[in-house]
Amino acid sequence: MNSTGAAVTVVGAGLAGCEAALQLARLGHSVRLLEMRPDQTTAAHESGDVAEIVCSNSLKSTVLSTASGLLKKELDLLGCRLLECARSAAVPAGAALAVDKKEFSRLVQLRLQQEPLISLERTHVHDLPFLENHCYLLATGPLTTQALVDRLAELTGKPALHFFDAIAPTVTAESLDTDILFRAARYGKGDSDYWNAPLNAEQYATLYENLISAEKAEVHDFDRADLFDGCQPIEEIAASGPQSMAFGPMRPVGLDDPRTGRRPHAVIQLRQENMEGTLFGLVGFQTRLKFGEQKKVFRQIPGLEKAEFVRYGQMHRNFYLDTPRCLKRDFSLPERPDIFLAGQMTGVEGYVESIASGLMTSWKLGARLKEFTLDPMPATTMMGSLLGRFLFDTTSQRFSPMNANFGLLPDLVPQVRGKKLRKEAKAERAVGAMEKWLDSNTAVFD
Numbered sequence: 001m002n003s004t005g006a007a008v009t010v011v012g013a014g015l016a017g018c019e020a021a022l023q024l025a026r027l028g029h030s031v032r033l034l035e036m037r038p039d040q041t042t043a044a045h046e047s048g049d050v051a052e053i054v055c056s057n058s059l060k061s062t063v064l065s066t067a068s069g070l071l072k073k074e075l076d077l078l079g080c081r082l083l084e085c086a087r088s089a090a091v092p093a094g095a096a097l098a099v100d101k102k103e104f105s106r107l108v109q110l111r112l113q114q115e116p117l118i119s120l121e122r123t124h125v126h127d128l129p130f131l132e133n134h135c136y137l138l139a140t141g142p143l144t145t146q147a148l149v150d151r152l153a154e155l156t157g158k159p160a161l162h163f164f165d166a167i168a169p170t171v172t173a174e175s176l177d178t179d180i181l182f183r184a185a186r187y188g189k190g191d192s193d194y195w196n197a198p199l200n201a202e203q204y205a206t207l208y209e210n211l212i213s214a215e216k217a218e219v220h221d222f223d224r225a226d227l228f229d230g231c232q233p234i235e236e237i238a239a240s241g242p243q244s245m246a247f248g249p250m251r252p253v254g255l256d257d258p259r260t261g262r263r264p265h266a267v268i269q270l271r272q273e274n275m276e277g278t279l280f281g282l283v284g285f286q287t288r289l290k291f292g293e294q295k296k297v298f299r300q301i302p303g304l305e306k307a308e309f310v311r312y313g314q315m316h317r318n319f320y321l322d323t324p325r326c327l328k329r330d331f332s333l334p335e336r337p338d339i340f341l342a343g344q345m346t347g348v349e350g351y352v353e354s355i356a357s358g359l360m361t362s363w364k365l366g367a368r369l370k371e372f373t374l375d376p377m378p379a380t381t382m383m384g385s386l387l388g389r390f391l392f393d394t395t396s397q398r399f400s401p402m403n404a405n406f407g408l409l410p411d412l413v414p415q416v417r418g419k420k421l422r423k424e425a426k427a428e429r430a431v432g433a434m435e436k437w438l439d440s441n442t443a444v445f446d
């Protein structure tokens, strides 16, 4: 036993770190979980809560034939703990799993407390001294402190990479004009869970003009080329073409206005953010406009004239490692096999992807401690293709983070015609492959 008294120190009680700690305990290993907040915080976190969700409260679709739905199904098969908490903290969101962020953190904290093998301590980690019979699992996320980023650069011998990601604003429900907004979920999926602001062509054109002429906040080191594709600020989408928003986050398909019976030119959806239904987030409206400009521009949207902003959009610089060239396939550092990495810092992007990464790395680490080697997860599964194959693909010289998506999965043999049928068939194949993989790797629990 080393001086910490635990087999593993997990650094960072975020999404990946909490899942990893719970999984390591499930595998029978004692864990010291270290989190720097609330004493030291990041540019995006607002509390000292464990597993704090920093932006949108959506963990995306639950439909099996979507990439995120399939990833959730695979995680369920593997016994993911944070998804269980997410379901218990769910708020209405149509076919998506959206959570009350505070309740979600409370449930994760409770799970950690109920686990005798886990101790949670609040401390900022900036060094990783080698200890006998001890491993680290780093899950400090995209906003890892600079001291630790520098230490990792030293250990890998490679400079850290980064990209920029933005947050969408949140408004109070009581400040919305519900005579103008209408309740509906796209294509009627779910129970009309969203508020929707309908815009006609003229109102849309005004919003477009306002967005492209509004003043943006200065962001240190910002380069447009470093924006993450899946999370472009709304003003950047607008700048790419007058109708880009109407074909992107403001697409009106499946959202007919019940008062006119017609499809509006464009729609802004607002998704419930807490259990009480008092807070709503503007879906797809992540932005780096100056706060005053956000208030001015977004209050010109019909139905949001009196919107009360409890949080404005912001942009942040996200750190990640050049995983294909820095990590071994078990997510440990070649130069320090006692250090494993998980979460967004390994080049996955998204809440559920970060949770999946926490689970995957903890199983690899847990297996190593038991001197057992897990089989590689099949590339036909979403986890195998993203965390096993994509993260270690050296084809591109400039490695960039990735969400779960069907493009990662190998083609079906024989081919299936039709996009929907193809996705369903790939999802079915993935579930079968994951069940089989699990059957052959249960020794990790012995």
Ligand SMILES: Cc1cc2nc3c(=O)[nH]c(=O)nc-3n(C[C@H](O)[C@H](O)[C@H](O)COP(=O)(O)OP(=O)(O)OC[C@H]3O[C@@H](n4cnc5c(N)ncnc54)[C@H](O)[C@@H]3O)c2cc1C
Pocket (backbone or CB within 6 Å): 011, 012, 013, 014, 015, 016, 017, 034, 035, 036, 037, 041, 042, 044, 045, 051, 052, 053, 054, 055, 056, 057, 123, 124, 125, 126, 139, 140, 141, 142, 143, 144, 145, 148, 165, 166, 167, 315, 316, 318, 342, 343, 344, 345, 349, 350, 351, 352, 354, 355
């Ligand atoms: C601004 C922003 C907006 C985002 N919006 C979305 C979104 O809408 N949807 C989505 O799916 N994904 C989003 N992401 C991406 C990603 O899914 C989240 O960042 C996710 O929380 C990553 O999980 P993680 O466990 O890797 O990191 P985190 O959840 O950030 O956890 C890392 C933890 O480590 C702690 N920590 C950091 N450094 C240290 C240190 N040196 N010592 C001790 N503790 C430390 C932090 O305080 C934190 O608690 C966003 C990211 C950012 C930065």
